[in-house]
Amino acid sequence: MAYWVWDESLDIGIDVIDTQHKRIVDYINELHAAKQSKDSERLSTILAGLRDYTRTHFVFEEEVMKQSGYPLSEAHKKVHDAFVDQIDRYVKQHESGQDITGKLLSELQIWLTNHIQKDDRDYATCVVKMTQGSWIQRTLRRFFG
Numbered sequence: 549m550a551y552w553v554w555d556e557s558l559d560i561g562i563d564v565i566d567t568q569h570k571r572i573v574d575y576i577n578e579l580h581a582a583k584q585s586k587d588s589e590r591l592s593t594i595l596a597g598l599r600d601y602t603r604t605h606f607v608f609e610e611e612v613m614k615q616s617g618y619p620l621s622e623a624h625k626k627v628h629d630a631f632v633d634q635i636d637r638y639v640k641q642h643e644s645g646q647d648i649t650g651k652l653l654s655e656l657q658i659w660l661t662n663h664i665q666k667d668d669r670d671y672a673t674c675v676v677k678m679t680q681g682s683w684i685q686r687t688l689r690r691f692f693g
């Protein structure tokens with residue numbers, strides 16, 4: 549049984565973004581599995597993957613918000629930046645030998661759930677409204693199906 553099972557309360561209505569969020573949930577489940585097996589090397593690899601993937605995902609979201617003219621994109625980016633800093637701190641603590649995985653897992657789950665259900669859903673509503681039938685929807689569909 550996975551640590552965190554995806555459910556539709558986390559859907560924001562933009563398929564490509566939902567798929568990226570699901571991948572982040574997968575990373576968190578992989579992190580949990582590595583913690584259970586006490587495999588420190590595996591933990592490091594997953595942490596690095598999670599950090600890189602999250603960064604790329606945030607850049608993608610920020611571009612979508614910017615292109616659609618979402619008025620709160622700057623504030624949303626600041627929230628992303630603070631979260632990336634927080635993950636970086638955890639990675640450093642892990643590298644210095646501290647056992648941070650349990651704390652990180654619960655923090656990630658709480659943070660992501662809140663962020664997706666409030667901040668992301670807010671821009672998604674706006675993006676869908678502003679871009680219906682427009683180039684961004686067509687482009688997203690063309691590239692990501």
Ligand SMILES: [Fe+2]
Nearest residue numbers: 609663667668
């Ligand atoms: Fe976001």
